[in-house]
Amino acid sequence: MSDTQITRPLFDQVMVPNYAPLNMIPVRGEGSRVWDQADNEYIDLTGGIAVNALGHAHPELVDALTEQAKKLWHVSNIYTNEPALMLAQKLVHNTFAEKVFFANSGAEANEAALKLARRFAFDNYAKDKTEIIAFYQGFHGRTFFTVTAGGQATYSDGFGPKPADITHLEYNDLSALEKAISDKTCAVILEPLQGEGGVLAIDKEFAQGVRALCDKHNALMIFDEVQTGMGRTGELFAYMGLGVTPDVLTSAKSLGAGFPIAAMLTLTKFANSLTVGTHGTTFGGNPLACAVANKAFDLINTPEMLQGVKDKEILFRDLLTEINNEFSVFKELRGAGLLLGAALSEQYQDRAKDFFLASAEQGLLVLVAGANVIRFAPALNISNEQIKQAMVKFREAVKTVTLK
Numbered sequence: 200m201s202d203t204q205i206t207r208p209l210f211d212q213v214m215v216p217n218y219a220p221l222n223m224i225p226v227r228g229e230g231s232r233v234w235d236q237a238d239n240e241y242i243d244l245t246g247g248i249a250v251n252a253l254g255h256a257h258p259e260l261v262d263a264l265t266e267q268a269k270k271l272w273h274v275s276n277i278y279t280n281e282p283a284l285m286l287a288q289k290l291v292h293n294t295f296a297e298k299v300f301f302a303n304s305g306a307e308a309n310e311a312a313l314k315l316a317r318r319f320a321f322d323n324y325a326k327d328k329t330e331i332i333a334f335y336q337g338f339h340g341r342t343f344f345t346v347t348a349g350g351q352a353t354y355s356d357g358f359g360p361k362p363a364d365i366t367h368l369e370y371n372d373l374s375a376l377e378k379a380i381s382d383k384t385c386a387v388i389l390e391p392l393q394g395e396g397g398v399l400a401i402d403k404e405f406a407q408g409v410r411a412l413c414d415k416h417n418a419l420m421i422f423d424e425v426q427t428g429m430g431r432t433g434e435l436f437a438y439m440g441l442g443v444t445p446d447v448l449t450s451a452k453s454l455g456a457g458f459p460i461a462a463m464l465t466l467t468k469f470a471n472s473l474t475v476g477t478h479g480t481t482f483g484g485n486p487l488a489c490a491v492a493n494k495a496f497d498l499i500n501t502p503e504m505l506q507g508v509k510d511k512e513i514l515f516r517d518l519l520t521e522i523n524n525e526f527s528v529f530k531e532l533r534g535a536g537l538l539l540g541a542a543l544s545e546q547y548q549d550r551a552k553d554f555f556l557a558s559a560e561q562g563l564l565v566l567v568a569g570a571n572v573i574r575f576a577p578a579l580n581i582s583n584e585q586i587k588q589a590m591v592k593f594r595e596a597v598k599t600v601t602l603k
């Protein structure tokens with residue numbers, strides 16, 4: 200096998216075909232730049248889909264990882280470990296939470312949140328208090344429970360009987376929720392800004408209305424901050440800018456700044472339902488992941504970093520507006536902080552992929568969110584200069600698409 204060419208066609212030979220990666224294969228990165236096998240350079244506005252909050256190969260994260268790698272990688276949950284306790288303490292000190300559960304991915308953190316809600320209701324209320332209310336276009340991961348909670352049935356169809364008692368409603372429609380919610384509802388799960396669903400912002404009044412209705416019906420309010428958390432919107436967590444506090448919050452993506460780790464945060468009164476043996480994970484909270492996340496947390500949770508995100512949002516919006524004034528391709532710019540979406544105008548419906556491919560041609564990596572939104576989720580520490588360079592490339596990409 201030593202003569203095997205490690206190139207893109209090998210993907211189609213040896214990988215399950217559930218992804219369709221670009222032809223270029225990135226081999227190294229530094230900050231907000233990456234290089235492919237042929238040493239072509241790209242500006243990265245994808246942040247590994249809102250994961251690499253501090254860019255690629257951040258020296259302090261490399262140090263945190265390698266220092267821990269020399270000490271202890273894994274111990275199992277028969278023991279606790281220092282990096283996990285330090286990280287949990289930071290999360291508790293800096294948020295509403297009193298208790299933390301670590302997992303490895305956003306889906307697993309949400310799975311834990313949904314199971315907690317069901318168990319808390321089971322322990323404290325009637326046995327039929329099992330309904331979970333979620334929202335169309337919401338995204339909560341790909342385990343069968345979380346993908347069924349997600350708001351796109353096509354993602355959960357075709358896998359046999361679905362986890363039951365999940366109701367979907369329109370996002371930002373408080374009267375729909377008011378009608379649907381009852382004492383049989385054990386949880387309402389939502390994103391404080393729908394990322395995968397198209398970078399759709401939440402109405403503050405809706406968020407606050409959800410809070411009030413959850414209180415009225417003893418349902419847990421679960422904020423899925425897997426994408427919005429850890430500085431992405433310019434707040435440490437997005438709930439902090441909405442005037443509401445959830446009962447359960449999930450974090451993943453940027454939490455490890457590129458190393459897989461997730462967390463479910465909650466209050467002691469709810470956490471008490473996850474007694475010994477009720478739930479678990481082999482890798483969750485392992486020392487390597489927690490060591491990296493500790494360092495990432497310290498670097499992200501500073502007033503300068505969070506204010507920087509808000510300032511860079513303004514720069515992005517200004518430059519995207521300039522491009523749009525020239526080419527009229529977007530009907531709307533939306534999102535918050537460094538999770539931004541450019542929604543395509545009528546004339547360019549369903550063509551987000553074309554802009555994505557044209558950008559790659561220009562040496563620029565962007566994301567899509569569905570067929571009609573171009574999404575930007577760069578590293579939080581991307582420089583203003585890199586944003587400007589990126590938008591020069593993006594303008595070229597937009598131009599080529601409009602000429603087609």
Ligand SMILES: *Cc1c(COP(=O)(O)O)cnc(C)c1O
Nearest residue numbers: 304305306338339340394425426
């Ligand atoms: C990405 C994402 C998830 C799933 O996270 P995984 O780590 O892929 O399991 C869940 N919720 C939201 C809001 C996400 O953006």
